[in-house]
Amino acid sequence: MKMKRLLALSLTLALTVTTFSGCGKSQEAAINSQSSMQEVMAKFPIKNTNDAPSIKGGVLKVAVVSASAFEGIFNPCFSDNQPDADIYQWFMENVLSADENFVFDQDGAATYTYDQTAKTMTLKLKDGIKWHDGQPVTLDDLVYAYEIICDKDYEGMRYDEQFTNIVGVEEFHAGKAKTISGLELSADKMTLTIKFKNFFPSILVGGIWIAPIPRHYYEEIPVKEMKAHEKSRKTPIGFGPFKIKSIVSGESVELVRNDDYYLGAPKLAGVTLTVIAPDLVPAAMEEGKFDIALFSQQQYPDYKEPKNFSYLGQLQTVFNYTAFKLGKWDQKNNKNIYDPNSKMANVKLRQAIGYAVDNDKIAKELYNGLRFLATTVVTPRHAAYQNTEIAGYTYDPEKAKKLLDEAGYKDVNNDGYREDPNGKSFSITWATMDGEGADTYAQFKIQNWKDVGLKVELYNGRLTEFNAFYDAVEHDDPKIDMYDGAWQTGFDPNPKNLWGPDSSANYTRYTSDTLDAIMSDISSEKAWDKAFLSEKYHAFQQVFFDEAPAIPTMWRMGLEAVNNRVKNYEVTSFDIKCFAHLIELTAEAPMKKADVK
Amino acid sequence: MWKTILRRLLVLIPQVAVLSLLVFILASFMPGDALTGKIDPNVSPERLEELREKWGFYDPWYVKYGRWVTDALSGDLGESTSYKIPVTELIGNRAANTFWLSLLTLGITYIIGVSFGVISGRFNGKPVDKAISFYTFLALAMPSIVLGVINIYFFSLKLNWFPMGGTVNVGMQPGTLSYFLSRIHHMLLPAITGGVLYPVGVIQILKSEIVDYKISDFVMTARSKGVPEKTIYTRHILRNAFLPTAANLGYDIAFLLGGSIFIERIFSYPGMGNLFLDSILRRDYAVVNALIILFAVLTVLGTLISDIIMSAVDPRIRIK
Numbered sequence: 001m002k003m004k005r006l007l008a009l010s011l012t013l014a015l016t017v018t019t020f021s022g023c024g025k026s027q028e029a030a031i032n033s034q035s036s037m038q039e040v041m042a043k044f045p046i047k048n049t050n051d052a053p054s055i056k057g058g059v060l061k062v063a064v065v066s067a068s069a070f071e072g073i074f075n076p077c078f079s080d081n082q083p084d085a086d087i088y089q090w091f092m093e094n095v096l097s098a099d100e101n102f103v104f105d106q107d108g109a110a111t112y113t114y115d116q117t118a119k120t121m122t123l124k125l126k127d128g129i130k131w132h133d134g135q136p137v138t139l140d141d142l143v144y145a146y147e148i149i150c151d152k153d154y155e156g157m158r159y160d161e162q163f164t165n166i167v168g169v170e171e172f173h174a175g176k177a178k179t180i181s182g183l184e185l186s187a188d189k190m191t192l193t194i195k196f197k198n199f200f201p202s203i204l205v206g207g208i209w210i211a212p213i214p215r216h217y218y219e220e221i222p223v224k225e226m227k228a229h230e231k232s233r234k235t236p237i238g239f240g241p242f243k244i245k246s247i248v249s250g251e252s253v254e255l256v257r258n259d260d261y262y263l264g265a266p267k268l269a270g271v272t273l274t275v276i277a278p279d280l281v282p283a284a285m286e287e288g289k290f291d292i293a294l295f296s297q298q299q300y301p302d303y304k305e306p307k308n309f310s311y312l313g314q315l316q317t318v319f320n321y322t323a324f325k326l327g328k329w330d331q332k333n334n335k336n337i338y339d340p341n342s343k344m345a346n347v348k349l350r351q352a353i354g355y356a357v358d359n360d361k362i363a364k365e366l367y368n369g370l371r372f373l374a375t376t377v378v379t380p381r382h383a384a385y386q387n388t389e390i391a392g393y394t395y396d397p398e399k400a401k402k403l404l405d406e407a408g409y410k411d412v413n414n415d416g417y418r419e420d421p422n423g424k425s426f427s428i429t430w431a432t433m434d435g436e437g438a439d440t441y442a443q444f445k446i447q448n449w450k451d452v453g454l455k456v457e458l459y460n461g462r463l464t465e466f467n468a469f470y471d472a473v474e475h476d477d478p479k480i481d482m483y484d485g486a487w488q489t490g491f492d493p494n495p496k497n498l499w500g501p502d503s504s505a506n507y508t509r510y511t512s513d514t515l516d517a518i519m520s521d522i523s524s525e526k527a528w529d530k531a532f533l534s535e536k537y538h539a540f541q542q543v544f545f546d547e548a549p550a551i552p553t554m555w556r557m558g559l560e561a562v563n564n565r566v567k568n569y570e571v572t573s574f575d576i577k578c579f580a581h582l583i584e585l586t587a588e589a590p591m592k593k594a595d596v597k
Numbered sequence: 598m599w600k601t602i603l604r605r606l607l608v609l610i611p612q613v614a615v616l617s618l619l620v621f622i623l624a625s626f627m628p629g630d631a632l633t634g635k636i637d638p639n640v641s642p643e644r645l646e647e648l649r650e651k652w653g654f655y656d657p658w659y660v661k662y663g664r665w666v667t668d669a670l671s672g673d674l675g676e677s678t679s680y681k682i683p684v685t686e687l688i689g690n691r692a693a694n695t696f697w698l699s700l701l702t703l704g705i706t707y708i709i710g711v712s713f714g715v716i717s718g719r720f721n722g723k724p725v726d727k728a729i730s731f732y733t734f735l736a737l738a739m740p741s742i743v744l745g746v747i748n749i750y751f752f753s754l755k756l757n758w759f760p761m762g763g764t765v766n767v768g769m770q771p772g773t774l775s776y777f778l779s780r781i782h783h784m785l786l787p788a789i790t791g792g793v794l795y796p797v798g799v800i801q802i803l804k805s806e807i808v809d810y811k812i813s814d815f816v817m818t819a820r821s822k823g824v825p826e827k828t829i830y831t832r833h834i835l836r837n838a839f840l841p842t843a844a845n846l847g848y849d850i851a852f853l854l855g856g857s858i859f860i861e862r863i864f865s866y867p868g869m870g871n872l873f874l875d876s877i878l879r880r881d882y883a884v885v886n887a888l889i890i891l892f893a894v895l896t897v898l899g900t901l902i903s904d905i906i907m908s909a910v911d912p913r914i915r916i917k
Binding site: 067068069071072073078081155157159160161162164227228233245246248249250251252253254272274275276277279280283284286287289331334465466467468471472497498503504505 | 642679769
């Protein structure tokens with residue numbers, strides 16, 4: 001699973017008007033927020049309960065919530081958009097599954113062992129697994145996926161560190177080798193040994209490519225033509241519990257049961273997946289048009305007590321943050337260069353900005369309690385690594401004022417705004433993205449900052465469109481002092497690609513010796529020692545909190561609406577756990593609101 | 598007349614050339630590129646540079662433009678960066694969807710527009726005219742996205758008469774009768790949504806023309822000669838009153854393929870309007886450029902068709 005940037009605010013058209021009233025005060029905001037998170041988690045289970053007797057077969061109707069048509073690239077090597085992945089996960093499976101901490105486990109199509117000293121990982125595929133066309137699956141198909149992605153003609157986003165860290169990949173990519181020397185296949189093609197250059201624990205946390213591509217099926221199709229080929233578009237095959245029956249380009253996909261599925265024939269007769277505009281989801285769920293649909297946080301308040309469906313929820317690996325521009329990206333050496341004289345370089349100033357904002361209130365009121373005050377940049381979904389002792393930047397305007405006073409930012413001309421330590425007028429330019437509720441969000445925060453005497457102005461005087469925002473932030477537009485963004489971290493919470501000294505995605509451009517040392521420890525071979533790793537993660541979060549190159553603001557809960565006739569469904573992605581074959585139905589058609597008394 | 602048509606088509610060439618140049622220059626000012634929304638911190642900056650280099654993002658706009666023109670002349674409009682298929686294929690798929698939907702919408706628009714316009718003009722000031730005026734005000738004030746949601750709510754969700762969106766039912770076999778019927782069924786609600794909102798212009802123009810002609814000299818003369826009222830309308834008034842409406846028909850050609858962004862979006866209908874919006878948001882330049890130029894060509898062609906229709910129906914006008 002990949003990391004990605006998110007819109008800070010969701011873009012749905014829900015008609016919710018939120019007003020902020022008064023100013024809340026809470027020293028215990030962090031504790032309250034933790035307890036409210038527990039409450040919300042208790043309210044939204046991960047798995048649904050349905051004790052009714054199940055029917056035989058039945059077709060599950062899944063909504064693909066998207067404002068636009070799906071692109072329809074059903075080949076994980078080339079696809080890079082969510083709707084496609086939501087669809088192909090029903091018929092394409094990976095060779096490894098993962099446990100609740102996202103670490104590869106032994107329950108998938110293959111089992112694995114690893115050897116720290118030899119820096120290898122060995123995968124062994126179970127016998128009798130067949131592609132949808134009846135051909136046996138082998139690990140040569142996995143090797144094929146590596147050969148596609150590492151090919152010099154491959155134009156996609158997958159060729160990254162995950163691959164270049166394998167022995168022989170760079171030679172293959174440069175065209176100097178015919179095969180990837182670090183991938184050793186046994187004679188029966190059922191065992192594969194992968195040899196790494198550096199071997200660290202992150203590799204076991206979703207750190208290798210595990211989606212095989214049927215070599216026999218693509219035969220001699222060149223890598224260049226593969227993404228547009230009808231075998232990736234119209235007739236894709238996998239070895240998952242369902243197989244393709246028909247595809248209506250950009251709109252819907254019909255799947256039928258794969259009786260040869262290696263974990264046992266699925267209970268359902270089939271699945272249909274249909275695109276639906278986000279605005280129509282609640283009404284469509286009430287009228288029983290779908291069995292399963294993602295539900296937006298903005299739409300939830302109007303449908304708190306649904307009758308014919310229920311909500312499942314899961315904490316997401318997403319955090320929102322406010323970050324500061326503290327240096328420059330050195331393009332030549334691929335390094336971040338921290339500028340200790342930059343405008344936001346005073347750590348007390350940054351901390352004060354953090355304490356000044358009531359993120360708890362934003363989470364509760366603007367996001368209807370489905371977001372929570374974030375205390376660190378490691379999300380609660382990665383509980384094993386999270387440092388729960390950090391209180392986070394809870395709302396405390398008095399503390400913010402005190403910090404600003406200490407740092408020398410004082411209002412010398414009594415205009416209500418603080419001047420900088422030299423007595424010159426001081427205003428901060430803040431970039432934040434446009435979207436539903438973005439205006440309220442921005443005005444609320446600007447007011448909070450004003451309350452402690454900080455003058456904050458929007459970048460270019462307005463909210464910024466997504467592409468323009470990241471373009472400006474990425475290229476270190478000197479006008480931006482501070483920006484709000486969101487990251488989805490994927491399986492591995494390793495911070496080095498978000499905050500590391502040589503990561504171009506560390507848009508703060510902040511580096512510090514302590515922080516960098518801890519991050520390199522997390523990615524070192526010493527980290528195989530679990531206690532060491534956990535200690536380093538905790539230390540990372542503490543130092544990050546103290547040095548405050550960015551202020552984590554919110555974590556979030558993802559909601560799915562599930563019709564009452566569905567049985568054995570859970571919100572866990574099939575990437576982690578294969579259970580699609582166990583899903584059952586207890587009625588012939590989805591229940592409607594009118595059916596339930 | 599053929600000479601005129603040929604000349605107009607030739608003028609199209611410099612027009613498109615200038616427009617495409619403008620589009621390219623303006624597109625180079627858009628912040629971000631196709632990779633902006635997809636950047637993954639695991640991908641090294643060198644790799645991103647490699648891709649941007651490969652896709653020619655760093656070339657100055659005139660190099661890009663030169664490349665685009667040479668390719669376009671051989672029928673290659675480039676490849677969509679998000680859909681990863683040739684632009685011509687992508688637009689081809691979408692254009693067919695939009696064409697049929699717009700044709701149906703246009704049909705409904707003109708049926709309502711012409712009949713209401715005639716009634717309104719003939720019974721000017723009567724209750725039926727007032728009712729039609731009320732309808733035109735309502736249609737003018739109602740955004741299509743709102744009516745779309747209302748229609749889906751009542752007709753798709755509550756009454757279950759129409760599907761909620763898309764172009765065809767899941768699992769239909771192309772080429773069969775049921776496939777064809779399912780497509781019509783899917784088009785009806787979006788077409789009705791547009792079809793009841795768009796006739797305002799047609800009704801108003803037709804009505805005012807009829808009202809004008811009703812009191813014109815030649816109609817008075819005909820009436821005084823004792824020509825029956827029905828004949829006066831069919832022979833004298835309507836023939837003249839239809840002229841501006843007929844002329845407008847040509848412009849609707851552009852609309853026919855341009856599609857409606859709002860209606861297509863709310864009905865999840867994969868057409869050109871939807872594609873245009875998505876491509877802008879995703880910085881899919883090849884698609885955006887091709888679509889803008891296509892819309893421009895259609896507009897010019899529409900004007901030409903309008904002129905031809907005018908000269909065909911009105912002998913007084915001859916294009917030279």
